[in-house]
Amino acid sequence: MRSVTSDTVTQTFVDLMAPDTSPRLRFVLERLAAHLHDFARETELTHEEWRTGIELLTKAAKITTPERNEFVLFSDVLGLSSLVDMIHSPQDATNSSVLGPFHITGAPDLPVGGDLKGDNDGDTVLVEGFVKNRAGEPIEGAALEIWQTADNGLYSNQDAAQPDYNLRARQVTGPDGRYAFTTIRPAPYTVPDDGPVGTLLHATGRHPWRPSHLHFIVEAAGYRTLVTEVFPDDDAYLDADAVFGVREDLIMQYQMRTDASTIAPDIAARDRMSNPYYVVDFDFILAEAPE
């Protein structure tokens, strides 16, 4: 220890941890220190750059509130949040994607085929599909939580002009595993860029936009809970999501329709569907819960 050098500091850090430290914690911290140290050595990080980093974190501290966590946002725009999602997405099941900060609990129940659009402005969209397991079998009793932006790009808990729980619902599948609801096309929006994350984005010529998306949490007994988002294939920001949330299998197609007579009779808003309207057909594949 008394001869710590640039080459030995990582091992010294490891040696300082007590032998009875949890093996997992020890491993995670060893990897964290090794990567931090390699980063500093490879870049020959200057004192001024180190201070800039500390200042960004200190500014993040000042702007963080229970509603807005700038550290989460740093993790998001650096791709770390999405990477953690991807690492744990099971094979052959629908990929997970960022939960985001706008989820709230207690959304009202909506029967299969129910209407979420209500008085909201925007293109009418019928979103439907099935919740299935990896064998392709329908899952009965799967609960979907759905939330999305209004036409102005804001969620109900960001916008005093929207009713509580506007464009939020919980829907439970029947024996056929089917879910269905009518809603509006969500709008793209920006992540907050008035703080240090914005400084980082602006300095690297990145925009703060996220492509429009529908959020889902899909839960069913015996299956891993899926937290994900679904993106339209025609969104202008699909190829440059500020938070790296887009996955190939999470892209939906808005299919334009002009004839409402072909849609299922249980769609509540069927008689109000104006021309044109859109249909999204998207299935969720759940993986079995670990033993």
Next chain:
Amino acid sequence: MRSVTSDTVTQTFVDLMAPDTSPRLRFVLERLAAHLHDFARETELTHEEWRTGIELLTKAAKITTPERNEFVLFSDVLGLSSLVDMIHSPQDATNSSVLGPFHITGAPDLPVGGDLKGDNDGDTVLVEGFVKNRAGEPIEGAALEIWQTADNGLYSNQDAAQPDYNLRARQVTGPDGRYAFTTIRPAPYTVPDDGPVGTLLHATGRHPWRPSHLHFIVEAAGYRTLVTEVFPDDDAYLDADAVFGVREDLIMQYQMRTDASTIAPDIAARDRMSNPYYVVDFDFILAEAPE
């Protein structure tokens, strides 16, 4: 971008940066993202562990004030702060070491041989030596800033019972490059461990102690400014400094003396030196400033 995977996320991050991004910023961020991503992949970082990290940063945000920056402290106990010091310490010159949070400007001038101990309790120590360049030549007009703890382990700006600028001084070398002052032996102290850094230390069985030390900033025209600390070789925490500040060449010896007649006549406190007292003989070697 729409096919981001665990394997491609780092390259996607790089590709999102505009071509006219500063090359240095681009390189530092590319290395930062690559190491963050490798860390997550190698550890298969779980969502729960990610949340724990975000919680530690959020708690650091809450406890950070202008006087106490928990992000700096995280950097310190992870060895990053010291590594940045070591990376930039020039060869064959005295190593730099952490500045710490207790430096203040405006310390009073003290002539060579002056007394800093005053009414402070503690072992009397004569600290002396030379400021030299790498060729071994004395540097005239080198300014040393000196600060240290009182016997209770607190700096003057942490302790209302101490006079302002207690145990702080600025001293300028004469033509022979010599500096000298009498003081007390500084005391070991802990870094703050009541916040998330303390959580990390406790979880890994680490103590929060720093070995006792004298802080110095040594400046001279034409030379790189040296920010460093000097540690006694008999300190109990020398082999486990919580912030990795100890370097082989920063260890001083307290030599016990019983006869004050041999010390230089310009030592102001010479006639007040009680038996035993200690002498520290330590030279500072400065590197030339870069062109």
